Amino acid sequence: MPDLSHGTADDAAAVNAIRSSVMRLSRRLKRQRVDESLSPTEMSVLGTLALCGSATPGELARKEHVQPPSMTRIVALLEAKGLVRLEPHPDDRRQKVVSPTEQAETMLEDARRKRNAWLASLAEGLDEDEWAVLRAAAPVLEKLAHL
Amino acid sequence: MPDLSHGTADDAAAVNAIRSSVMRLSRRLKRQRVDESLSPTEMSVLGTLALCGSATPGELARKEHVQPPSMTRIVALLEAKGLVRLEPHPDDRRQKVVSPTEQAETMLEDARRKRNAWLASLAEGLDEDEWAVLRAAAPVLEKLAHL
């Protein structure tokens, strides 16, 4: 009886809800910045670099689903803030290598604390079961965003 | 042993993943428009109107987490596209009532079909269990976006 294939009415409703929720949340996230001087994409790039260690601008652009010129600007802003270091690529002189600075580590740690505060304020509106669902969905959303 | 209160390391990691996924997905959603001439917020407003039947610009602004002047512009664009009708408020001559047209209904139906196609293409990268998690999370995300 339960139709588990994709493309059911349930799936369509879920996609609809996810799309509109993502847009609304993204608008609020843009304003509720953990660091007033850092845009969400800049934060996301730092998060990516914290995981990868380092990457080229082109790799970052692909990972963040942003066009190369946009990443050029983002990397330049991060460098100006002392959060990122640019070095020449060892094998290819066209490319560059972007790495996070220690200041970025510190900042990310601080950002995590502030996010927890934001989380706590939102948590008042969700019960335990709902949070359990969200915790389980977080990695899937992450995978979806990377597909 | 399991700490079920908010503010645990698990919660922080989940919030982190949700935040960055939401931002990445929102960027992609902005481009992968179901209707080329409609922004994500315009789509969201039409979805809201389809549920509520009608609303004032102020109500819509609050629901979409957008400032009143932004909603003025959005409503004007939707009206220009014939997707929304504006009428005077019966009790208060300062307010207006925004309602969706039949054309909006048709458009939303068409949009749903296109979203299903996008869903199907993404579905190839997720397994059944992951989709089940997302389906369960969709209403919670929706609630979160409205808090």
Added chain:
DNA sequence: TATTGTTATACTCTATAACTATA
């Protein structure tokens, strides 16, 4: 000739501040 990254430019979306009309 193809690819990486940059520069120059324009566009979309949203916000803030100031204003009008009504309550």
Added chain:
DNA sequence: TATAGTTATAGAGTATAACAATA
């Protein structure tokens, strides 16, 4: 005096197109 909506303006973030350097 307070509220709903609008107008005018500015800003943030991203894209596209054209270009430079290197492969």
